[in-house]
Every structure is written in C-alpha cells, then in structure tokens.
Amino acid sequence: xxxxxxxxxxxxxxxVEVPCPSPRVLLDLLREDLRLTGTKxxxxxxxxxxxxxxVDGRPTLSCLTLARLVDGRSVETIEGVSPPxxxxxxxxxxxxxxxxxxxxxxxxxxxxxxxxxRSNPRPSRAEIERAISxxxxxxxxYIKIIEAIEDAARTEE
Amino acid sequence: MHLDPxxxxxxxxxxxxxxxxxxxxxxxxxLAGGTDLLPNYKMHLNAKPxxxxxxxxxxxxxxxxxxxGAMERLADLEADRTFGRTHPGLTDAIGxxxxxxxxxxxTVGGNLLVDTRCFFFNQSYFWRSSLGFCLKADGDRCHxxxxxxxxxxxxxxxxxxxxxxxxxxxxxxxxxGRRRLPLGAxxxxxxxxxxxxxxxxxxxxxxxxxxxxxxxxxxRYKKLRVRPSYDFPELGxxxxxxxxxxxxxxxxxxxxxxxxxxxxxxxxxxxxxxxxLTPEAVNRLADEVQRRVRPVHNTFLPPDYRRRMVGVYVRRxxxxxxxxxxx
Numbered sequence: 001x002x003x004x005x006x007x008x009x010x011x012x013x014x015x016v017e018v019p020c021p022s023p024r025v026l027l028d029l030l031r032e033d034l035r036l037t038g039t040k041x042x043x044x045x046x047x048x049x050x051x052x053x054x055v056d057g058r059p060t061l062s063c064l065t066l067a068r069l070v071d072g073r074s075v076e077t078i079e080g081v082s083p084p085x086x087x088x089x090x091x092x093x094x095x096x097x098x099x100x101x102x103x104x105x106x107x108x109x110x111x112x113x114x115x116x117x118r119s120n121p122r123p124s125r126a127e128i129e130r131a132i133s134x135x136x137x138x139x140x141x142y143i144k145i146i147e148a149i150e151d152a153a154r155t156e157e
Numbered sequence: 158m159h160l161d162p163x164x165x166x167x168x169x170x171x172x173x174x175x176x177x178x179x180x181x182x183x184x185x186x187x188l189a190g191g192t193d194l195l196p197n198y199k200m201h202l203n204a205k206p207x208x209x210x211x212x213x214x215x216x217x218x219x220x221x222x223x224x225x226g227a228m229e230r231l232a233d234l235e236a237d238r239t240f241g242r243t244h245p246g247l248t249d250a251i252g253x254x255x256x257x258x259x260x261x262x263x264t265v266g267g268n269l270l271v272d273t274r275c276f277f278f279n280q281s282y283f284w285r286s287s288l289g290f291c292l293k294a295d296g297d298r299c300h301x302x303x304x305x306x307x308x309x310x311x312x313x314x315x316x317x318x319x320x321x322x323x324x325x326x327x328x329x330x331x332x333x334g335r336r337r338l339p340l341g342a343x344x345x346x347x348x349x350x351x352x353x354x355x356x357x358x359x360x361x362x363x364x365x366x367x368x369x370x371x372x373x374x375x376x377r378y379k380k381l382r383v384r385p386s387y388d389f390p391e392l393g394x395x396x397x398x399x400x401x402x403x404x405x406x407x408x409x410x411x412x413x414x415x416x417x418x419x420x421x422x423x424x425x426x427x428x429x430x431x432x433x434l435t436p437e438a439v440n441r442l443a444d445e446v447q448r449r450v451r452p453v454h455n456t457f458l459p460p461d462y463r464r465r466m467v468g469v470y471v472r473r474x475x476x477x478x479x480x481x482x483x484x
Contacts, residue, residue, distance in 0.1 A: 060262060064195045134255070134258035135258070
C-alpha cells in the first residue's frame with residue numbers, strides 16, 4: 001500500500017476509507033482525520049490508557065498503534081461502545097456513581113471496562129482493579145470507578 | 158508527538174522477513190507490539206527509515222506448553238489459565254510486564270529484545286539536546302559512567318530472567334537457515350552495551366522453545382518497580398528448580414533489570430545440587446548474588462538500594478516458589 005492508497009477498515013460498525021501515511025498512529029487518524037474526539041490524547045506514550053480503543057475486540061492503545069495496521073480490521077471507539085441513544089451499562093453506572101471528576105480519562109476507562117465485561121461478565125473486585133491498572137485517573141477517583149464497574153456487571157446479568 | 162517518516166513493510170512469511178531484513182540491514186527496525194519502539198520513535202530515539210511489521214507473519218503466532226511464538230501477545234498467554242498453572246514463574250513475569258493495555262499488544266519476542274533503558278536516554282529530543290547527547294543516541298559520551306566507552310543502559314525485559322531459569326532455547330531464522338540456541342547465548346556480554354545480542358543482519362527471532370523440566374519443578378519471578386501497575390523493572394529475580402529440605406535436584410537463578418544484560422548464576426547454583434536447601438544456603442546464595450551484581454545510577458532507584466534489594470528478592474523468590482507441571 002503506498003501512501004496515496006486508502007486505508008479501509010470498519011469503524012464502529014461502518015466501513016470507512018481514508019488516506020493514511022505510514023507514520024500516522026490510530027489516535028491521530030481518529031481524532032484529526034475522522035473527527036472522533038471522544039478518544040483522548042493523554043501521555044501519547046502508552047502510559048495513561050486515555051486513548052484505549054477496541055481493535056477486533058481487543059483493548060488497544062491507539063497512540064501506539066500504526067493506523068495502517070488496522071487495515072481490514074474492526075475498530076470500536078468510545079463513540080461506538082455507546083448505543084445510538086442513551087448509555088451502555090458501564091456509562092450508566094459511571095453516571096450513577098459519580099465516577100467521573102474532570103472526565104478526561106473516562107472514555108479510556110469505559111472502553112477498558114466494556115471489554116472486560118464482554119470477556120468476563122462477573123469479574124471479582126481484584127480482576128476489575130487489575131483490568132483497569134493501565135488506565136490512570138489523575139483526579140485519583142478510583143474507588144467510584146471500581147464500584148461503578150462492579151455495579152455495571154451486576155446490572156448486565 | 159509525531160513520528161518521522163518511514164517506509165512500512167508488511168511481510169507475511171519468515172522467508173520474506175529474512176530477505177527484507179538482509180536487504181535493509183542497519184536501516185530498519187522490526188515492529189512487534191510497538192509498545193516500546195513507538196514511544197522511542199516519538200522521542201526521536203534512533204528512529205530508522207524502514208519498519209518491518211511482523212504481525213502478518215502467521216508462523217510467529219501461537220503458543221503451546223513447549224513453544225511460544227515470538228509474536229504471541231503477552232495478554233494471550235496471560236489469558237490461558239492452563240498455561241498459567243503449568244508455568245508459574247513465567248506467568249509471574251508475563252503478568253508483571255507494564256499494564257494490561259500494553260500486554261494486549263506487547264509480545265514475547267518484543268520483551269526479550271526490548272531496548273535497554275537509561276535515565277539519560279529515555280527522554281525527549283529537547284531534554285537530551287540540552288544536556289548533550291549520549292553514546293546510545295546521537296552522541297559520543299556516557300552521562301552515567303563519564304569515562305565509559307560502552308553503554309550502561311539497563312536491560313529491562315521481564316521475560317528473559319524467567320525464561321533463562323527454564324533453560325529456554327530460541328529459534329532464529331537467518332539468511333543461512335534456521336538455528337536453535339540457548340536463550341543465554343542470544344545475549345552477547347562481549348558487546349558494547351548498544352549491540353547486545355548475537356543476532357546477525359537478516360536474523361529474525363521466530364520462537365522460544367521450553368524443554369521439559371524436572372518433575373516437581375517450582376519457579377518464581379519477583380520484580381521491584383516504583384509503580385507496581387506500570388513501571389519497567391528496577392530489578393527482577395527468577396528462580397526455578399526442584400528441591401526439598403533434603404536435597405536440591407536442580408536449581409537455576411537469573412537476575413534482570415540491574416545490568417546491561419540478564420544474567421544467570423550457574424556457578425553459584427550448580428554446587429548446591431545434591432545438598433539440602435537450608436535457609437542458610439539460601440542466605441549465602443542471596444548474599445553472593447547481591448555482591449556480584451553491578452547496577453549503575455541510571456534508573457529511578459539508587460544503585461546501592463537496588464543491589465541490596467537483589468538479595469532480599471532472591472530470598473523472597475525462594476520463599477514464594479510454586480510448583481507447576483512444566484515449571
């Protein structure tokens with residue numbers, strides 16, 4: 001694929017085609033070219049988890065993924081894990097528990113937690129803590145985030 | 158942060174990779190999970206004009222009890238509970254690599270060949286240009302050991318010590334075919350700290366092979382890091398072997414995260430075979446390993462503390478070693 005060729009993949013269930021040079025990371029493609037700004041740029045080095053998206057269902061750091069490598073794959077962002085109307089159970093639980101403070105890290109947490117509950121619908125508290133250990137909340141509101149995910153797991157049953 | 162332009166190659170077979178790697182020798186990096194390479198590229202640390210992405214090469218994937226593909230993702234090993242039960246020490250190490258999000262992309266081969274780290278190297282271009290560049294990137298002197306003609310950056314992979322104590326072998330493909338060598342022989346202590354392996358131009362790490370262990374083997378990997386949910390090791394100690402209070406039947410010990418390369422201490426553990434593993438013997442071993450390691454001041458914690466903690470972690474590794482059918 002030369003730099004003039006189109007990158008094609010499924011984004012939140014819809015096929016997209018977009019020109020993409022080799023050094024573009026998925027985060028920049030999503031935010032700057034496709035205007036999906038729900039995915040946040042935190043550290044840009046893989047430390048904070050704010051940029052988490054799902055690639056073929058796997059939680060993935062979009063700041064450290066070359067966009068070209070999602071060619072032919074399926075990408076879900078925070079915009080896609082939310083239903084067209086309303087909130088998904090993790091989002092609803094975050095609202096109910098006040099599990100956001102400044103809110104910047106929230107999309108990353110919601111994406112990570114959504115992936116956790118898909119693969120493990122009844123996680124223990126320890127499993128939740130471990131699963132979100134790559135997502136940093138600099139307001140340090142972890143307790144409410146953990147409780148919200150526990151609650152979302154109960155609601156989804 | 159932006160990446161400088163490079164040409165991206167996506168080979169699908171090992172032969173194709175070897176051909177590309179031979180042709181591009183010195184002008185490319187392999188891209189495995191990208192979780193360490195791309196942060197370095199974003200900081201303009203030794204970025205190359207070509208990247209050879211390995212993720213479409215099917216042969217590099219997958220794992221069994223005795224073989225780990227070089228491109229097998231750490232998260233996929235972690236999710237395999239049977240593998241976890243049979244390989245307790247290795248599972249300790251896998252589960253302690255960075256964060257779940259990093260392990261979701263990070264690979265076995267990427268961790269074995271991860272670049273070394275140093276406080277004066279893993280910094281932005283601006284930071285490094287202010288102080289003056291170093292041996293490892295763009296410069297000609299070392300800020301840690303000022304008279305040094307070699308690089309002292311620290312080996313920061315967790316899997317290597319855990320695999321060294323299991324007598325793991327690596328399968329390498331190169332221009333003249335395939336070869337297998339002990340993992341320890343992959344690392345070259347004769348290098349300058351920048352060239353650290355015996356991989357030649359055109360070589361590709363294909364897989365790790367785990368030979369069957371002695372019955373009743375126990376293993377443990379213990380890691381010291383500043384933030385337990387994220388950081389690279391300040392030290393990592395691995396032990397594996399079969400022993401009881403009567404007699405040691407086999408024993409290996411390796412340390413990573415303190416020097417340029419991971420190191421196994423066979424000359425200290427071999428004499429213990431056939432003797433009882435008493436608390437005194439463990440203490441003597443821990444003291445001697447601690448005396449020998451040579452950390453320098455290039456990570457967060459001071460070297461003297463790291464050296465003393467090596468002894469503590471050796472004792473803890475023995476105390477917490479667990480049995481698994483394959484070690």
